[in-house]
Amino acid sequence: MDHETLMILMIGVLIVLAVASLIGGVLAMRVGDGPNRSVVENLNARIWAWWVMVALLGLAFLWGRPGVTILFAICSFNALREFITLTNARRADHWMLAAVFFVVLPLQYVLVYTDWYGFYTVLIPVYVFLLKPVISALRGEVEDFLIRVAEVQWAAMVTIYFVSHVPALLSLNIPGFEGQNIQLVAFLIIVVQASDVLQYVWGKLIGKTRIAPSLSPSKTVEGFVGGVASATLLGACLWWITPFAFWQAGIMALIIALMGFFGGLVMSAIKRDRGVKDWGDVITGHGGFIDRLDSVIFAAPIFFHLTRFWWHV
Amino acid sequence: MRLLGYMVAYLIIGFARFITAVRGNWRDEAPRDVQTIYFANHTSNGDFILVWAVLPPRLRWKTRPVAAADYWLTSPIRSYIGRQVINAVLIDRRPEARDRDPVDQMVEALDGGASLIIFPEGRRNDTQEALLPFKTGIYHVARKRPDIRFVPVWIENLNRALPRGEVIPIPYICTCTFGAAIHLQDGENKEAFLTRAREAVLALSPDATPEMAHGS
Numbered sequence: 288m289d290h291e292t293l294m295i296l297m298i299g300v301l302i303v304l305a306v307a308s309l310i311g312g313v314l315a316m317r318v319g320d321g322p323n324r325s326v327v328e329n330l331n332a333r334i335w336a337w338w339v340m341v342a343l344l345g346l347a348f349l350w351g352r353p354g355v356t357i358l359f360a361i362c363s364f365n366a367l368r369e370f371i372t373l374t375n376a377r378r379a380d381h382w383m384l385a386a387v388f389f390v391v392l393p394l395q396y397v398l399v400y401t402d403w404y405g406f407y408t409v410l411i412p413v414y415v416f417l418l419k420p421v422i423s424a425l426r427g428e429v430e431d432f433l434i435r436v437a438e439v440q441w442a443a444m445v446t447i448y449f450v451s452h453v454p455a456l457l458s459l460n461i462p463g464f465e466g467q468n469i470q471l472v473a474f475l476i477i478v479v480q481a482s483d484v485l486q487y488v489w490g491k492l493i494g495k496t497r498i499a500p501s502l503s504p505s506k507t508v509e510g511f512v513g514g515v516a517s518a519t520l521l522g523a524c525l526w527w528i529t530p531f532a533f534w535q536a537g538i539m540a541l542i543i544a545l546m547g548f549f550g551g552l553v554m555s556a557i558k559r560d561r562g563v564k565d566w567g568d569v570i571t572g573h574g575g576f577i578d579r580l581d582s583v584i585f586a587a588p589i590f591f592h593l594t595r596f597w598w599h600v
Numbered sequence: 601m602r603l604l605g606y607m608v609a610y611l612i613i614g615f616a617r618f619i620t621a622v623r624g625n626w627r628d629e630a631p632r633d634v635q636t637i638y639f640a641n642h643t644s645n646g647d648f649i650l651v652w653a654v655l656p657p658r659l660r661w662k663t664r665p666v667a668a669a670d671y672w673l674t675s676p677i678r679s680y681i682g683r684q685v686i687n688a689v690l691i692d693r694r695p696e697a698r699d700r701d702p703v704d705q706m707v708e709a710l711d712g713g714a715s716l717i718i719f720p721e722g723r724r725n726d727t728q729e730a731l732l733p734f735k736t737g738i739y740h741v742a743r744k745r746p747d748i749r750f751v752p753v754w755i756e757n758l759n760r761a762l763p764r765g766e767v768i769p770i771p772y773i774c775t776c777t778f779g780a781a782i783h784l785q786d787g788e789n790k791e792a793f794l795t796r797a798r799e800a801v802l803a804l805s806p807d808a809t810p811e812m813a814h815g816s
Contacts, residue, residue, distance in 0.1 A: 368621065368771040378763050384770045567773055568623060 292528055296473055297345055304341060307334045326491075332572025340570075340579070344476065348469055352400070355472055356454040360396040365576040366446035367392065369566040373557075374438040379428030383419050383439060391415055392447050399451050402458045411448040416440055445554075445584055446577070452587040459591075461598045464530040471594065474529050474536075475543060478522040479586045482544035483551070485521075486514025502555045511548060518544040530598055539593065543586040550585025554578075605684045612685070613653045616646065620761055620774035624654030627804065628780035631656050635715050636781070637750050638663070639738060641731050641801055642719035643759035645671070646769075650755055651717050652686070654776045663715040664689050666706060670697075689716065693723075703740045710745055717753075720797065726764050731802055734794045742784035742793060749781040750797065754804035777804040 311331040318327045347354035367388065376384060391411065398407035420436040456471045490510025498506045522540020526533045554577060558566065567575025577584075616622060624631075638651055648665035655663055669690040672682035682688045689709045692698035706716060720734035742748065754777045761772040779800055784793055802808060 364771070365621070368773055371771070372757065372773040376760075381763065381766055381768075381770060385768045388771055389768070567621070569621060 292467070292470060293348055293473065296470075296477070296528065297348075300341055300477070304334065304337055307337070329572050334572075336570050336572050348473065351469065352454070352457050355457060355469065356396055356400045359450055359453050360392065362576055362580060363392055363396070363447045363450045364388070365567075365569065366450065366580055367442055369575045369577050370442040370446050371439070373561045373563065373566075374442065375431055375435050376439060377428070377435070379426040380423050380435055380439065382426070383422040386422060387415070387419065387439060387443055387447075391443060395447050395451050396454070399455045399458070404458065407451065407455070411443050415443055419443075446580075449584045449588050450580060452591040453583065455591055456587075456594070459595055459599045461530045461594075462600055464598075467528075470528040471530075474522070474525055474539075475587060475590050476583070477525065478518055478540045478543045479547040479582045481521050482514050482518035482547050483582055484514075485517045486510045486548070489513030489517070499552060499555075502552060502559060506552070506555075515541065515544040515548065539590065542593065543590055546586040546589050547582030550582045553585070554581035605687075608681065608685045612649060612681075616649045616653050619769045619771050620650065620758065621771075622650050622653055622774045622776065625775055625777040627777055629778075631659060631778070633659060635710065635713070635748060636663075637710075637716045637718060637738075637741070637748055638753050638778075639718050639720050639750055639797065639801065640753035640755050640776075641805075642721045642724050643726070643755065644724065644762050644764070646758055646762055647719065647755050648686070648717045650758060650774055651753055651776055659715065662713065663717060664709055665717040666691060666702075666709075666719075668693050670694060689714075703737055703744070706737070706741050707744050710741075710748065720794075724764060726759075730805055730807065731798060734798050736790060736794065738797060739784075739790045739793050746784050749783060751781045752779040752797070752800035752804060753777065754779075754801055756806060779804050 308331075311327070311334050314327045315331060318324055343358065347358040371384060395407055395410055398410065419439060420432075423432070423436060453472060453475065456475065457468045459468055459471070461468070487505070487510065489512075490505060490507045493513070494505075494507030494510045496508040497504065498508055498511055519537055519541040522543065523533055523537030525540075526536035529536050529539075531539060554566075558564070565574030566577035569575055570579055573579050640647060640651060648667065652660055652663065652665065665686055665688050667682060667686075667688040667690055669692045672678050672688060672690055682690060689705055691702035691705055692700075693702075706718070709716060718738060720738045721732040722735040723732075725732050738750070742750070755774065756777070757772045757774040760770070761774060762769040782796065782800055788796075
């Protein structure tokens with residue numbers, strides 16, 4: 288692992304966070320008890336939560352592959368719990384859910400960690416898909432059967448399968464990039480989260496036209512275009528930590544940002560359907576784990592497969 | 601011995617948090633370091649663990665759950681946990697088998713300075729009803745110690761995480777929502793107080809307040 292590159296990245300991220308905290312502090316003083324107070328309070332809560340998330344990611348990166356795998360397994364566990372809480376799962380699904388939480392989830396990450404590509408890519412889409420409804424069917428409760436089974440399959444795909452594609456990046460074998468795969472994880476997370484943050488910033492600054500008012504009041508066309516464009520530029524400028532050329536890194540970042548945006552949109556639709564504002568309240572200012580992971584969930588598998596298809600040998 | 605009790609308590613609370621990510625939602629007023637009876641809906645044997653887990657530590661260690669002796673004294677492990685770890689006020693629900701009146705036991709615990717967690721439904725609710733009718737004990741305690749404050753609590757989702765008869769708990773996000781304290785009013789009769797208390801708990805359920813269902 289190339290510690291020097293990671294250290295430079297870390298210092299860069301910390302400088303950005305320090306500047307953000309400074310701006311947040313100045314805003315808090317300027318706004319005082321004014322009408323925008325709750326917006327600024329939420330902003331500062333978000334920035335504070337970012338410090339914690341960056342610290343955890345930094346520790347995981349220092350530990351290397353086990354650290355990143357365990358960190359995302361923990362994220363999966365929390366996200367799965369948030370998802371299942373909003374489903375129609377009931378008593379008859381008890382054993383099916385126990386299997387998903389305590390067997391499928393750890394198994395998926397063990398398979399990812401041990402590079403068993405042929406198994407971890409089919410475990411949930413094939414084996415879990417087919418066997419899980421059997422467990423529930425045997426309990427004999429048929430009411431809402433398809434809805435319940437489909438919801439849990441969605442939960443497993445979204446919160447376990449797709450999230451596990453982040454540590455799966457560490458198993459790619461790219462000539463000339465050996466031992467530096469963790470920078471692919473850093474690239475993905477920086478671009479996708481920067482895209483979220485930049486969409487928020489552009490939206491707050493110049494956002495007027497709402498993209499999907501029924502899904503999310505805060506997503507605007509101006510925020511979307513500004514955020515995706517600046518995240519693409521940021522990604523291109525990070526080409527030196529990736530195996531990509533400048534323009535390739537830009538295209539990858541564009542795809543990551545777009546998929547991340549779509550992820551946020553789709554997960555918002557689910558929240559609106561279930562009548563909640565956030566998936567949880569674990570991460571102060573952000574909501575639940577899925578609120579922070581939604582864009583990663585949609586971007587990670589596409590980024591993984593594109594990189595695997597073009598660069599992996 | 602007391603140290604071991606604390607350690608086991610933290611293990612139990614830690615496990616409860618691991619499964620339920622439980623959060624206390626002090627909806628109407630902040631927790632106060634005043635002697636209080638917390639009364640909640642009862643859907644699972646783990647109920648008071650959740651209430652206990654979300655109480656601030658300085659309140660937690662002086663708060664004793666009121667629990668059924670006919671459940672907690674049936675095995676050595678349960679008996680150890682009930683007596684040494686959670687320091688429960690163990691009451692016998694079977695009038696024919698008991699030598700002590702539960703109301704007297706609760707009053708005695710209050711006079712010893714403890715706060716209490718009680719489940720006025722008297723048994724786990726596994727019906728379709730949101731909340732069973734309350735037993736009268738809560739009223740009699742209120743009559744004997746009229747100054748005590750009663751704080752309603754709604755425990756959400758624990759019956760999904762650990763339904764009666766299942767051994768393995770499923771992770772669900774659970775919440776404990778605390779309402780505004782109520783007191784027995786001058787001249788308030790039994791029915792009126794029980795109805796008011798029951799409605800105070802029901803008002804905290806997500807069905808009554810949809811936007812409170814999942815936090816902010």
